[in-house]
Amino acid sequence: MIRADMHIHSTVSDGSMSIEEIVKRAEEKDLDAIVVTDHDTLSHAEQLVRSEKVKVFAGIEISSYDYYKDYRVHILGYNIKNNKSVEKITKPTLIARHENSLRQIEILNQHGYEINVDDVQRADGKYIYKQHIMDYLVKHGVTDELFGDFYYSVFKNNGICQFDIEYIDPIKAVRAIKDAGGVAVLAHSGQQQNFELIPALVNAGLDGLEYNHHANSNKSKAIIRELGDMYGLFFTGGSDFHGRFEKNSPDIGDYISEQSGVEKIIYYSEF
Numbered sequence: 001m002i003r004a005d006m007h008i009h010s011t012v013s014d015g016s017m018s019i020e021e022i023v024k025r026a027e028e029k030d031l032d033a034i035v036v037t038d039h040d041t042l043s044h045a046e047q048l049v050r051s052e053k054v055k056v057f058a059g060i061e062i063s064s065y066d067y068y069k070d071y072r073v074h075i076l077g078y079n080i081k082n083n084k085s086v087e088k089i090t091k092p093t094l095i096a097r098h099e100n101s102l103r104q105i106e107i108l109n110q111h112g113y114e115i116n117v118d119d120v121q122r123a124d125g126k127y128i129y130k131q132h133i134m135d136y137l138v139k140h141g142v143t144d145e146l147f148g149d150f151y152y153s154v155f156k157n158n159g160i161c162q163f164d165i166e167y168i169d170p171i172k173a174v175r176a177i178k179d180a181g182g183v184a185v186l187a188h189s190g191q192q193q194n195f196e197l198i199p200a201l202v203n204a205g206l207d208g209l210e211y212n213h214h215a216n217s218n219k220s221k222a223i224i225r226e227l228g229d230m231y232g233l234f235f236t237g238g239s240d241f242h243g244r245f246e247k248n249s250p251d252i253g254d255y256i257s258e259q260s261g262v263e264k265i266i267y268y269s270e271f
Contacts, residue, residue, distance in 0.1 A: 004033040004266055006059070006257045007076065007187065007210065007238025009245075011121075012047065013038035014129045016243030022252060023049045023056055029253035033266050035059045035238070037076055040090040040097075042083040043124050057266065061187060062090055062177070065167040071194040073170035074187040075201075076210065076236070078265045081181030089168060089176045094127050096165040101128035104161040108133070111160065113142060130155055131245040147247040170197065171204045178205035183265055185236050188213040190220025195227060202231045208264065212237025212255045236261030 009015035010022055017025070019036060026034045033055040038044050045058035060077040080086055105115050105128075121132045134146045134155075143150035155161050177184040185208040189195055198206070209228045211221060212235075228235055235258035239250040 001259060002032045002262050002266065003030070003253070004035070004257045004262050005031055005238045005241070005253050005255065006033075006035040006037070006078070006236050006261065006265065007061070007213070007255075008034055008036050008241045008252060009038055009061075010036050010044060012036075012041060012044040012124045014123060014131050014242060014245055016131075016245040017241075019044060019047055019056075020049045022241070023051050023054060025252045026054045026056075027051060029251070031253050031256070033057065033262075034252070035078065035265075037061045037238075038123075039063055040093045041124065042080065042087055045083055055266065060086060060090070060177075062086075062173040063093055063167050064170040064173045066170055066194070066197060069194075069197065071170075071197060072167075072192045073173075073194050073197060074192070075170060075173040075177065076185040076187045077177035077180075078183045078185065079181070080177060083180070085180045086176050086182070089172065093165070093167060097129065098127040100163070100165050101130060101133060103163075104130065104155075105133060107160050108154075113137065129245075130161070131242075135245070146244065170201060174201055174204040174206050183207045185210055185261070188215045188240065189224060190216030193220075195223055198227050198231065202233070206231075206233065208234040208236055208261055210237060211235035211258050211261075213240060214250050214255060215240075234258070234260035234264045236265070 010019045035057045036044050037059040039061050048056050062075045064073045120136045174184045184206050187210045209224050237257040239255045241252045242249045
């Protein structure tokens, strides 16, 4: 059995640990392989750290939304051959997210929080996420925790910063991955309860379903297993690690991939 965590986020998107730190942690957890799947970018593919103990790969998690049926959908992409073609469709999301964060900072400043935008951490040194805004506020004593009452009153529950961007269509996301020679997997469908979209995603080229994930309940996993078997899809898994930038984030290696996903994506020939 190959122990592979195939869903991890680094500081290249909204994770709190660098790729180097992630690899070190994977070594400590005795993993055989990891895939860094940062949001809407493959920039990390050129920043991977080699390890004598752990095979390190790059993937992507594309943020998408089905506006017809009102479902948030995240598509994982693996083994992509043409990074530029995928990033062509995801870069607008990165830019929109950054501009959205700048607007949130402007509103917070109007309410007296005095955020120096130049001092806010940026994903890949370029893009601000709301986690970076919250991290700045914690560091400057505005609040004592990232995901406490302040966060839920400002960024959730109709707070002054609860607004979002427009995302690409999930069918377009799947096709972009497939057109780039990659493998497309529906991420944590138990979390977003978007099971009814699976037939259409399969028609677009979907290859697999993420099975082992902390947000997939036993009931959801049963549905995922049934639909995967029905459509001939393989199963993956991973921690969806974000470190301290996600509330109650599992540790690297806490959730590992089903072997059918390892066989299709990482291949035993790598070992």
